[in-house]
Amino acid sequence: MPRIDNTLSPLVPKLEGFHLFHFDGAPCAQRVRFAIAEKGLRRGREVKFDADDLKSCESEEGAWTSRIVSLIKKDHMSDFYARIQPNLVVPALVHDGVLYTESMDIVAYIDETFGGEPLVPKHNEPLMAEVQQLTELGKSLHRSIRFVTFRWGLGRLGMLNKKEEEQLKALVKQGNDQEQLVDFYVGYDRKAISDDVYQTHLDALAAGFTLLEKRLGEGRSFVAGNTLTMADVIWAMKVLRLDECGYPFSKCYPAVYEWFQRIEKRPAFQTGVMAKNRGFNRAFRFKSRVENMFGIGLEKAVMGGLA
Numbered sequence: 001m002p003r004i005d006n007t008l009s010p011l012v013p014k015l016e017g018f019h020l021f022h023f024d025g026a027p028c029a030q031r032v033r034f035a036i037a038e039k040g041l042r043r044g045r046e047v048k049f050d051a052d053d054l055k056s057c058e059s060e061e062g063a064w065t066s067r068i069v070s071l072i073k074k075d076h077m078s079d080f081y082a083r084i085q086p087n088l089v090v091p092a093l094v095h096d097g098v099l100y101t102e103s104m105d106i107v108a109y110i111d112e113t114f115g116g117e118p119l120v121p122k123h124n125e126p127l128m129a130e131v132q133q134l135t136e137l138g139k140s141l142h143r144s145i146r147f148v149t150f151r152w153g154l155g156r157l158g159m160l161n162k163k164e165e166e167q168l169k170a171l172v173k174q175g176n177d178q179e180q181l182v183d184f185y186v187g188y189d190r191k192a193i194s195d196d197v198y199q200t201h202l203d204a205l206a207a208g209f210t211l212l213e214k215r216l217g218e219g220r221s222f223v224a225g226n227t228l229t230m231a232d233v234i235w236a237m238k239v240l241r242l243d244e245c246g247y248p249f250s251k252c253y254p255a256v257y258e259w260f261q262r263i264e265k266r267p268a269f270q271t272g273v274m275a276k277n278r279g280f281n282r283a284f285r286f287k288s289r290v291e292n293m294f295g296i297g298l299e300k301a302v303m304g305g306l307a
């Protein structure tokens with residue numbers, strides 16, 4: 001379990017109920033929000049991520065408290081947040097004063113805590129083995145999503161200024177840079193992402209989607225079997241992000257596309273993932289549609305190569 005017992009943050013022990021430190025557009029946080037919504041807990045009050053007054057530390061009945069850590073304003077690289085999540089990433093969950101990190105571990109924790117239809121089907125060993133394998137593959141492609149998103153669309157927006165870069169380096173010295181943020185941002189800030197690196201990540205993702213396409217093409221309703229599992233949770237957020245960037249799913253991976261459309265229709269996806277993500281989603285889609293129309297977008301990179 002992802003339980004962190006030795007948190008440096010004085011805020012964590014004060015929090016009652018569920019408090020999620022997250023960002024609406026971040027796939028790793030979307031995974032957790034999707035799982036929580038599948039379990040029937042709704043999004044409750046929005047409080048500042050560092051609010052520590054008595055009222056902000058409580059949670060409403062049947063709801064989780066939302067603490068947005070803006071990846072745009074670089075809240076995740078603040079001293080305050082570094083004490084909660086030393087890897088400087090979202091999400092982090094606090095449940096009754098106990099801190100949990102790592103999105104997929106949090107999904108498993110939520111599944112265990114709430115019961116109901118299992119996202120982690122421990123009782124079914126063969127299915128569980130498939131779920132684990134697909135989930136691990138999904139995790140291993142996490143950096144590919146970051147590279148492709150940044151190279152595709154964030155341009156200068158994704159860069160850190162000098163002060164932010166120094167702050168990141170200083171914070172990482174205290175932690176372990178498990179997510180390789182320094183490497184990523186320093187490389188990105190200096191020369192963006194080369195064609196070779198971009199192509200390597202596109203190829204890795206294509207191999208993953210080819211596998212998913214085969215599995216779904218064999219008649220499964222979901223990626224592991226015939227029920228929604230945490231493997232669907234992690235893969236759906238990859239498809240959502242890449243779909244926003246204009247990835248040609250309907251042309252290249254029709255079964256994946258059809259599966260994702262079914263996932264998107266789930267009430268928990270709409271409330272948990274999309275409710276406050278629509279502005280961001282529409283802006284990304286608009287940009288990618290125009291680019292694809294002019295043949296300069298991700299569709300061309302995927303289907304026609306980078307040359």
Ligand SMILES: N[C@@H](CCC(=O)N[C@@H](CS)C(=O)NCC(=O)O)C(=O)O
Binds near residue numbers: 076179
């Ligand atoms: N292994 C972590 C990865 C978390 C992660 O990388 N989160 C991204 C958002 S999806 C983040 O906070 N990135 C910060 C950045 O790129 O500056 C998990 O699954 O929770």
